[in-house]
Amino acid sequence: MWNIEEIKKDVKENLSDYRYNHSLRVMEEASSLAKHYHASESEILKCELCGLTHDLCKELSPLENEKIIKEYNLPKELLLKENKNIVHGFIASVIVKEKYNFTDNMVLAIRYHTTGYPNMDLLGKIVYLADKIEKGKNYPGIIEERSLAYKNIDEAIILCLNNQIKNLKEKNKTINPKAYETLRYLQEES
Ligand SMILES: [Fe+2]
Numbered sequence: 543m544w545n546i547e548e549i550k551k552d553v554k555e556n557l558s559d560y561r562y563n564h565s566l567r568v569m570e571e572a573s574s575l576a577k578h579y580h581a582s583e584s585e586i587l588k589c590e591l592c593g594l595t596h597d598l599c600k601e602l603s604p605l606e607n608e609k610i611i612k613e614y615n616l617p618k619e620l621l622l623k624e625n626k627n628i629v630h631g632f633i634a635s636v637i638v639k640e641k642y643n644f645t646d647n648m649v650l651a652i653r654y655h656t657t658g659y660p661n662m663d664l665l666g667k668i669v670y671l672a673d674k675i676e677k678g679k680n681y682p683g684i685i686e687e688r689s690l691a692y693k694n695i696d697e698a699i700i701l702c703l704n705n706q707i708k709n710l711k712e713k714n715k716t717i718n719p720k721a722y723e724t725l726r727y728l729q730e731e732s
Contacts, residue, residue: 658724
């Protein structure tokens with residue numbers, strides 16, 4: 543079993559400084575959210591590890607992506623242009639399982655860190671949010687997202703998803719159906 547320092551070293555070797563620093567900030571944000579929501583020690587560690595590794599495969603070439611998708615029997619649709627923003631989560635999710643022996647809920651949190659997923663657990667919620675609100679991010683709406691993240695985690699995800707969808711629409715980009723599914727699930731829950 544790898545420890546967090548070894549995983550940090552491995553993540554650093556696989557990413558640019560820019561993205562490695564983002565990963566460290568997501569790890570810190572995930573840790574403080576987990577503590578804020580009274581997660582257990584082992585859950586806090588899982589949040590930190592997922593924050594640290596969620597973008598592990600974001601800098602792979604299209605050819606490397608294709609190779610992993612075939613090797614691990616991931617959906618071929620991931621190669622389509624409209625899935626460009628979600629493919630790195632799927633790929634990282636199979637790699638972290640094989641490489642670091644991450645648990646199934648860690649795999650899910652990483653796989654869906656860009657959209658969330660219906661029935662997501664606290665770990666999935668924290669990884670999704672930490673990626674959006676880590677201290678290096680600065681975009682319209684983030685102040686409200688940050689403060690809501692520490693007040694009502696579900697409401698914060700709803701706000702982030704709505705902002706994300708609005709932003710993609712404005713740029714004429716495709717919205718992944720999973721984002722709508724997550725939104726519907728959380729709205730029905732709250
Ligand atoms: Fe990220």
